Amino acid sequence: MADARADKAFPVSWDQFHRDARALAWRLAGEARATGGFDAIVAITRGGLVPAAIVARELDIRLIETVCVASYHDYKTQGGLQVLKGVEERVAKIRGGEGAGVLIVDDLVDTGGTARVVRAMLPKAHFATVYAKPMGRPLVDTFVTEVSQDTWIYFPWDMGLSFQPPIREGAPG
Numbered sequence: 436m437a438d439a440r441a442d443k444a445f446p447v448s449w450d451q452f453h454r455d456a457r458a459l460a461w462r463l464a465g466e467a468r469a470t471g472g473f474d475a476i477v478a479i480t481r482g483g484l485v486p487a488a489i490v491a492r493e494l495d496i497r498l499i500e501t502v503c504v505a506s507y508h509d510y511k512t513q514g515g516l517q518v519l520k521g522v523e524e525r526v527a528k529i530r531g532g533e534g535a536g537v538l539i540v541d542d543l544v545d546t547g548g549t550a551r552v553v554r555a556m557l558p559k560a561h562f563a564t565v566y567a568k569p570m571g572r573p574l575v576d577t578f579v580t581e582v583s584q585d586t587w588i589y590f591p592w593d594m595g596l597s598f599q600p601p602i603r604e605g606a607p608g
């Protein structure tokens with residue numbers, strides 16, 4: 436579950452995130468060739484803004500929209516899901532509407548709650564995340580790395596460099 440029981444840690448550095456987001460862009464480039472490309476990206480704030488910028492650069496997509504959703508109000512604790520802003524009409528109408536030709540990007544899918552809400556807004560869009568946990572995976576069209584449900588992903592924008600005690604000092608017993 437996406438809560439305090441997510442006791443395994445998967446820390447991601449900026450370097451690794453950039454590599455993984457680029458790997459996502461490579462996969463999406465293949466998808467774009469097969470399906471006629473993407474006219475716009477919809478980034479799910481805030482975590483989706485970072486991979487959206489990287490994917491937009493790699494695929495040369497200039498029209499970037501946001502959907503603003505908040506669900507994890509405290510660290511590892513999922514509160515009520517709030518949609519603070521939906522999709523602008525211009526993007527919602529691309530290629531006849533419902534998300535055709537639109538790429539939705541988020542950093543990760545966990546329970547799938549956020550993805551479910553955004554997919555309902557744009558049912559024909561292509562949904563991409565960098566990381567996926569098993570509960571949310573069926574909602575994602577393209578992702579790069581799967582981690583177990585009991586893992587918490589630590590993103591580089593949530594972390595900082597800090598002193599680490601030598602292993603011998605920190606070792607139990």
Ligand SMILES: O=P(O)(O)OC[C@H]1O[C@H](OP(=O)(O)OP(=O)(O)O)[C@H](O)[C@@H]1O
Binds near residue numbers: 437506
């Ligand atoms: O699959 P779910 O269980 O819905 O969880 C995934 C969502 O949770 C996180 O966003 P969060 O709501 O914490 O906001 P943030 O992007 O602003 O950090 C993450 O960026 C995803 O958008």
Ligand SMILES: O=c1[nH]c(=O)c2nc[nH]c2[nH]1
Binds near residue numbers: 545588589
């Ligand atoms: O930083 C985060 N790491 C996670 O594993 C996660 N799951 C939902 N929301 C999340 N945010």
Ligand SMILES: [Mg+2]
Binds near residue numbers: 479480482541
């Ligand atoms: Mg988010």
